Amino acid sequence: MGCSICRTRLNFGRALSKVSLFFTMLLIFMYFFYCFSGLCNSIPRTQFNLQTLTPEYASQNELKERDGSAVRSVSYDEVLLASSSIQPQIPDSIERESLPSNGISVSNTFGSKKFPQAIIIGVKKGGTRALLEFLRIHPDVRAVGAEPHFFDRFYDKGLEWYRHLMPRTIDGQITMEKTPSYFVTKEAPSRLCALNCQTKLIVVVRDPVTRAVSDYTQTLSKSPGLPSFETLVYKNATSRTIDVSWSAVRIGMYAKHLENWLQHFPLSSFLFVSGERLVSDPAGEMGRVQDFLGLKRIVSDKHFYFNQTKGFPCLKKPEGSSRPRCLGKSKGRTHPHIPAEVLQNLREFYRPFNLRFYHMSGQDFGWD
Numbered sequence: 001m002g003c004s005i006c007r008t009r010l011n012f013g014r015a016l017s018k019v020s021l022f023f024t025m026l027l028i029f030m031y032f033f034y035c036f037s038g039l040c041n042s043i044p045r046t047q048f049n050l051q052t053l054t055p056e057y058a059s060q061n062e063l064k065e066r067d068g069s070a071v072r073s074v075s076y077d078e079v080l081l082a083s084s085s086i087q088p089q090i091p092d093s094i095e096r097e098s099l100p101s102n103g104i105s106v107s108n109t110f111g112s113k114k115f116p117q118a119i120i121i122g123v124k125k126g127g128t129r130a131l132l133e134f135l136r137i138h139p140d141v142r143a144v145g146a147e148p149h150f151f152d153r154f155y156d157k158g159l160e161w162y163r164h165l166m167p168r169t170i171d172g173q174i175t176m177e178k179t180p181s182y183f184v185t186k187e188a189p190s191r192l193c194a195l196n197c198q199t200k201l202i203v204v205v206r207d208p209v210t211r212a213v214s215d216y217t218q219t220l221s222k223s224p225g226l227p228s229f230e231t232l233v234y235k236n237a238t239s240r241t242i243d244v245s246w247s248a249v250r251i252g253m254y255a256k257h258l259e260n261w262l263q264h265f266p267l268s269s270f271l272f273v274s275g276e277r278l279v280s281d282p283a284g285e286m287g288r289v290q291d292f293l294g295l296k297r298i299v300s301d302k303h304f305y306f307n308q309t310k311g312f313p314c315l316k317k318p319e320g321s322s323r324p325r326c327l328g329k330s331k332g333r334t335h336p337h338i339p340a341e342v343l344q345n346l347r348e349f350y351r352p353f354n355l356r357f358y359h360m361s362g363q364d365f366g367w368d
């Protein structure tokens with residue numbers, strides 16, 4: 001009798017441990033299922049800097065390049081994806097000055113990753129970084145710091161790859177990105193329209209002559225042996241025919257590129273921001289941008305001061321920082337001297353394109 005009670009207890013104990021083992025296994029299985037379906041990403045995450053992995057801590061607000069290798073902030077997402085099969089190539093064009101000035105990345109741990117509702121699609125060297133950084137002060141704007149280059153270089157990586165690059169947003173916040181090369185990419189408008197034809201498009205335009213020189217200055221800074229501007233700008237030096245195959249020239253033919261976009265998007269989808277006014281009156285231009293995006297006018301003249309040394313407007317309090325900050329050294333560079341006659345030739349070349357662009361956009365930018 002006593003023994004049968006013992007046996008019953010023993011069997012009950014065994015059954016209990018089997019049941020608890022079963023539930024433990026079930027819990028582990030559910031956890032892995034939850035993670036593999038991507039839901040783990042909603043767990044509050046930390047962000048850290050590669051700086052913490054490097055012996056020397058970069059104390060400056062912008063990321064530094066040391067011995068040619070960039071030290072840059074890496075989000076948890078980037079590390080997560082780098083170890084997975086879908087690797088987001090962090091574009092070379094990643095803007096090092098896009099980080100908060102304390103060097104610590106601030107991550108939104110709530111909300112979800114959505115496709116952008118608004119994109120700064122161009123133009124290269126127009127002032128796109130300044131615009132994005134100014135917009136990021138707005139509490140209802142969340143933007144990717146780097147240029148995703150999805151609709152030009154990385155389209156084959158697929159939409160989920162693209163969405164994953166986006167920051168999390170909560171209701172009422174808009175997701176944004178900037179990739180200036182979209183404006184001149186033939187396939188970009190149809191690809192973007194296939195995703196969302198309601199996307200708001202912002203184009204920062206600047207005098208195409210100055211833009212071309214700025215573009216050349218950037219290339220020269222990377223390749224000091226580059227031929228002179230005047231060598232590259234002419235297809236035929238004797239006849240002084242402008243070489244439209246040179247990207248520094250081609251990008252400035254705004255009317256041509258806009259025509260391509262207008263095949264897929266109505267004019268009302270666009271806001272053209274003056275690159276010149278973004279420097280002379282940043283608050284005024286930001287007012288227009290906020291209205292276009294349906295945002296409350298929060299970014300105002302209170303946020304800017306003119307830095308005499310830099311020669312550009314800078315932010316009193318950039319996103320994630322309480323200290324004033326200007327854009328990095330690669331923004332607002334001194335341009336090399338170009339003979340006045342060459343600039344004049346280029347100005348004449350652009351005139352018909354500019355006039356057509358003013359007509360198409362309904363705005364006179366006064367470049368002529």
Ligand SMILES: Nc1ncnc2c1ncn2[C@@H]1O[C@H](COP(=O)(O)OS(=O)(=O)O)[C@@H](OP(=O)(O)O)[C@H]1O
Binds near residue numbers: 128215
């Ligand atoms: N606030 C402020 N600070 C610094 N620079 C400013 C600012 N606003 C506009 N700009 C102008 O932005 C030009 C660079 O344009 P982008 O940011 O579009 O360049 S890029 O395409 O992302 O490389 C850059 O061109 P360069 O002057 O040739 O360097 C600037 O003239």
